[in-house]
Amino acid sequence: MIKKYIMLAACTLGLSLSSCEDFLNYTPTAVVGEDEALANPENMVTAAYAMLGDCWYTYPFNLFPYGDISSDDCLKGGSGTTDTGYHAFDIWTTLTPTTPGEMDELWYRLYVAISRCNRALISLERNGDSLGKDVKEQRIAEVRFLRGHFYFKLLTVFRQIPWIDEKVVEDYTVEDNSYENVSNTALSYQELFQKVIADFEAAYNVLPVKKPGEDGRANRIAAASYLAKCYLTLAWGDGYEATTGENYINTEYMKKVVSYTDKVIESEYGYLEDYGDIFLPDYNNSKESIFAVQCSDYKDDNTTYGRANWSNTLNGCWKMWSCGWDFHKPSQNLVNAFKTKNGLPMFDDYNDEIAYPVNGQLTTQKWDPRLFHTVGMPTFPYKYESEYIMTKDNSRTPNTYGYYTSLKEVPQRSDGETFNGSWQAFPMNDYVFRYTDVMLMRAEALIELNQLDKAEKIVNDIRDRAAKSIDKHINYAKDQCEIALYPDNYFSTKEIARKCLRWERRLEMAMENGRFFDLRRWGIASKTLNAYFLTEQNDVYEGQTYGQYYKDAHFTAGKNEFFPIPYNQMFYSPGLYTQNKGYE
Numbered sequence: 001m002i003k004k005y006i007m008l009a010a011c012t013l014g015l016s017l018s019s020c021e022d023f024l025n026y027t028p029t030a031v032v033g034e035d036e037a038l039a040n041p042e043n044m045v046t047a048a049y050a051m052l053g054d055c056w057y058t059y060p061f062n063l064f065p066y067g068d069i070s071s072d073d074c075l076k077g078g079s080g081t082t083d084t085g086y087h088a089f090d091i092w093t094t095l096t097p098t099t100p101g102e103m104d105e106l107w108y109r110l111y112v113a114i115s116r117c118n119r120a121l122i123s124l125e126r127n128g129d130s131l132g133k134d135v136k137e138q139r140i141a142e143v144r145f146l147r148g149h150f151y152f153k154l155l156t157v158f159r160q161i162p163w164i165d166e167k168v169v170e171d172y173t174v175e176d177n178s179y180e181n182v183s184n185t186a187l188s189y190q191e192l193f194q195k196v197i198a199d200f201e202a203a204y205n206v207l208p209v210k211k212p213g214e215d216g217r218a219n220r221i222a223a224a225s226y227l228a229k230c231y232l233t234l235a236w237g238d239g240y241e242a243t244t245g246e247n248y249i250n251t252e253y254m255k256k257v258v259s260y261t262d263k264v265i266e267s268e269y270g271y272l273e274d275y276g277d278i279f280l281p282d283y284n285n286s287k288e289s290i291f292a293v294q295c296s297d298y299k300d301d302n303t304t305y306g307r308a309n310w311s312n313t314l315n316g317c318w319k320m321w322s323c324g325w326d327f328h329k330p331s332q333n334l335v336n337a338f339k340t341k342n343g344l345p346m347f348d349d350y351n352d353e354i355a356y357p358v359n360g361q362l363t364t365q366k367w368d369p370r371l372f373h374t375v376g377m378p379t380f381p382y383k384y385e386s387e388y389i390m391t392k393d394n395s396r397t398p399n400t401y402g403y404y405t406s407l408k409e410v411p412q413r414s415d416g417e418t419f420n421g422s423w424q425a426f427p428m429n430d431y432v433f434r435y436t437d438v439m440l441m442r443a444e445a446l447i448e449l450n451q452l453d454k455a456e457k458i459v460n461d462i463r464d465r466a467a468k469s470i471d472k473h474i475n476y477a478k479d480q481c482e483i484a485l486y487p488d489n490y491f492s493t494k495e496i497a498r499k500c501l502r503w504e505r506r507l508e509m510a511m512e513n514g515r516f517f518d519l520r521r522w523g524i525a526s527k528t529l530n531a532y533f534l535t536e537q538n539d540v541y542e543g544q545t546y547g548q549y550y551k552d553a554h555f556t557a558g559k560n561e562f563f564p565i566p567y568n569q570m571f572y573s574p575g576l577y578t579q580n581k582g583y584e
Helices: 002-019 034-038 041-053 064-069 087-091 102-131 133-158 166-170 189-206 220-235 251-266 275-279 332-337 370-374 435-448 452-467 475-480 494-508 515-522 525-536 548-552 567-572
Strands: 074-077 289-293 327-330 339-341 385-389 430-434 539-541 544-546
Touching: 034 041, 034 102, 041 102, 041 133, 064 074, 064 087, 064 327, 064 515, 074 087, 087 548, 102 133, 102 166, 102 567, 133 189, 133 220, 189 220, 220 251, 220 289, 220 430, 220 435, 251 435, 275 370, 289 435, 332 494, 332 525, 430 435, 435 452, 435 494, 452 494, 494 515, 515 525, 525 548
Parallel strands: none
Antiparallel strands: 074 327, 289 430, 539 544
16 A cells, blocks of 8 residues: 555656646755754654644554453444444444454554654664663663554454564665565464563663652553563463363463562552542542543643643543543443442342432432542532532433533533533543552452452452542532441352452443453353343333344354454555454
8 A cells, every 4th residue: 555655656657747846846845854863862752742742532552442442341422323433342243354443543543653763763763872871772662662562452452453663664675675574374363462571571671760740751660560460361262262261371471560560569659548539530540540641731830731632532521521532431231230238249149230319318228439430420510529419411311421521621611621621621640550540450460360358458459449439529428428348258259259359340340441351351252241231221210211222233153252443444454454353
């Protein structure tokens, strides 16, 4: 495809030379050539960092449609099932390589980000000595961390991808176009992951251990967290259910998860005291935040619109914000999962009956307090503020998507937005890793290594923080909350420990864009989602039914574990790419 563009450009140039020689001799201004750009390695590194937040709702780098809308935690939302192409992610049956453009946009933009990383590495190799030896080595490590970050996302969504690094870029010539020789099956899934791991290891071996909030750059603890996540992903199998799950555990990889999370524990990162504070912009870079995409408010950084979080621009609450488009809607199944009995989860019967709390109306049903930090519900204050009470009018299409709204990715209403136009955008950092997430990964690995008591201690520490997260922000729901620690030795078997860990991860990380990837890692996506589709289509809230479109939903194991390679990428690379299994 690149050759075709070059030939077209050459033909056009030839015609122009015959009639517009004077015009072509003009040297344009405000244009930076590649050689000039590569001469400034610090700027090239900054350009690579800038791609962390260079996202949009059609290519959200936080992957909320891929990790949440596709799961049992979330309904798509919006004006109806035809609003964006994400409906196919919600029901799976209509997901194809030609599903409207969002998948292709994500693929393209992530490779743009990788291209910036590769060019930054070339710049550092050619001109990095001007920075001094130590700074040069650190910048190379930072850029390799960033490249690993973007490749991890591509692997997570699309599985079989072409690996393009700085060598491929340097080797490119018009005569021998190295890009056109890179197949998406040149490396296996495992080999691709080892490439990503090599990038994170390079970062881990060089980057400093920084204090929380020191700056937004990559650091050694963030690299350790990513290495733990890579090994945890691989430890369960290859992602397809037939070869993933409890029968495919790689204990050596699980040991690596524990080893790398040791480094996180030894750092100054830790649990923020109140769960609600984690999701307020005033705590954007607290000790809970190991690595996050940095955002800011225009009032603070003196820019026109601030450094907004554009991934979540559709996810504001309808009529609470002037243009809240009401996407990313919590499911009834998720709300039910927060039910407690004697302070512990109702593992076996949580979804037998539809229930939801009503402000000021006490019942015998009690709830994990994290529900009120995660899900906005009618009758309750919106994000803790009593002057903004949610009603049923705050849902755009209640007959399709119900009345709940997601709270974690938005600020308090009184704080306002940093951009207000046809969409809202907010100055909320996007977590890549927060401390609790990493500790849950550690507990997961410890269980598979038969260190059940240590895993139980981690889970109870997290539950203890949740129990102490009532008075500051959700005192209005205090009488509806009940949460307890697991008794000593409750994790008596792997089966019990797994159940508790997986439940805890769901509640703690709800609506943080990763639920589907958890289900896939454990090899239980088809069982979980197909059961969810059967019950969620019967949703009702005060007489209003919704979710009936799930009658058309089905998750097919051996296919839907990964998303298809976008049609445009297959079309522009004929014969070079192989489609993912089941989407041929």
